[in-house]
Amino acid sequence: MFYKETGQFKSKYKEELAAFPLFEDKIGIGILGVLTFLVIPLFGLPGLNYEFAMGAIMIPCMIFIIMTLGLNILLGFAGQISLGTGAFSGVGAYAFYKFITIFPDINIIIALVLSGLVSAVVGVIFGLPSLRIKGFYLMVATLAAQFFLTWAFIRVSWLYNYNASGAIEGPNKEMFGIIMIGPQSSGMTRYYFVLVTLIVLTWLASNVIRGRIGRSWMMIRDMDIAAELIGIRPLVAKLSAFAFSSFYVGIAGALMVFFWLGAAEAESFDINHSFLYLFMVIIGGLGSITGSYMGAIFVWVVPVLIKEIGKSAFGFDAFVMENFSTILLGAMIIIILILEPHGLARLWQITKQKLRLWPFPY
């Protein structure tokens, strides 16, 4: 980076263990905070329609970042591969729906946390095979979760309150006198709610990862035999990773349906979505929180932008652009993975390293 740690001495371990030990990093985070809290809600994104910028870019992006964080905890930090992310997000969404319809007076935050917990429990149940199997075999076991749960979302009509459409829909619901979800809620309130959720969840995740529990996950990932020898119980470490990851994924699923889409059916939680989230994690970088941000933003925003630019600047019709953006995204992903198999986060790290020395070659 064009700044470095030189001259910033820490005299306490506590200072060194802080999330952003460098002064310049703190400034950077402050600028990001001002941008997301004030500038973007007021002015939108440059060159884009305001409604479009908020509804099709900012809100889904933030929700997908939470999703990616969740999957990254499992895959990147604990090394347990899962293809059931889409279904686990569905568990969160359906649980949230049940909570707000059974208890109409429930606080949204409480409902959100509870649905995250329901998803965590389901995640632990389907994570049980990880105690015996690893890698591709585990992937197949989680695939079973994916198919079973999406089947349940369609067949168990109790989940969507026996309505004819088979979809779950957010009713208008208030919190502290403001309508938060449902057709009458404003994009601005939902934006702020998702933003604050994202910040809180990122902060919690980064804390857990840097502490005892996060280390136990990484130990299992890197060398499970040595981890066991140091006193880690594989059962506890693996299942806690599944629980924590599914908690995030479940919350993201609930946010996705009720703070973005408004209504959803079982298709929103199918295997294609699991692949999409896996994509985001791998492109972003395994085992990195920054990577989760970058991966989700890249995979979601690039195709949207390509479509938008194609339509407004070149006058192509939407159908052509749809296909074109898929092709372009595919090509870009291949190029990135050839350049840097460890994802955007590593690319960012290398850039920072190079910038430290710049303009001297070594």
Next chain:
Amino acid sequence: MNEKAPKIMMEVKNINLRFGGVVAIQGVSFDIHEGEIRAIIGPNGAGKSSMLNVINGFYHPQEGEIWFDGQKRPSMEPYEVAKTGIARTFQNIALFKGMTTIENVMTGRQLQMNKNIFWQMLRYGPAIEEEVQHRKRCEEIIDFLEINHIRKTPVGSLPYGLQKRVELARALAMEPNLLLLDEPMAGMNVEEKQDMSRFIVEVNEEFGTTIALIEHDMAVVMDLADRVVVLDYGKLLADGTPKEVQSNQAVIDAYLGVPH
């Protein structure tokens, strides 16, 4: 060490370990005194590493007993053994490759840390106090092993000799009563071997840690060890001070071969 009244820390009695038809260890018994450096030697495939794995709880012998601290130990899983204060390093390095040196050493403190997930999530109050307190201890160990300069380097990119040293640091961070070293000096040059030997002696003398080590370099073994166990083909060949073992005809035969 204390020759007059040696306290027996660990005793293995008549261990038999088989993998299907393959007999890895056959009726081996020996003891480890508190505060000594005990070497286990023998040709390749003699069952030395298997022996450590039995002590560690990775392998469960078909027959035999393990006594630790004067009590017969029930069949235990590795993480339970870790709680009794036994640490170990591996023959081929088993560090956590994705983590930095300090993180690797911190993993050794896992068992002593116990703040729950809610404090961990907040990383505030007790959780951060605990983190700092253990970090201090780890920094002392890092100082002791002279690996300060690589504190923040990912261990995957370190040279072999340093990786071995980080692994020792991680084991020491557990503050074990009994430290098992599986070929701590394999693949090192003379200088690195001297450093490592110095560390082993210092650990033994300063921390009073009992050490059991497997090593192929006889010069090192004879210098370091208080007593030596010799295994061959899974059987106990000899047991005694380095001098006794050196002059034992069976040991010489096993190492040099005998004309048939």
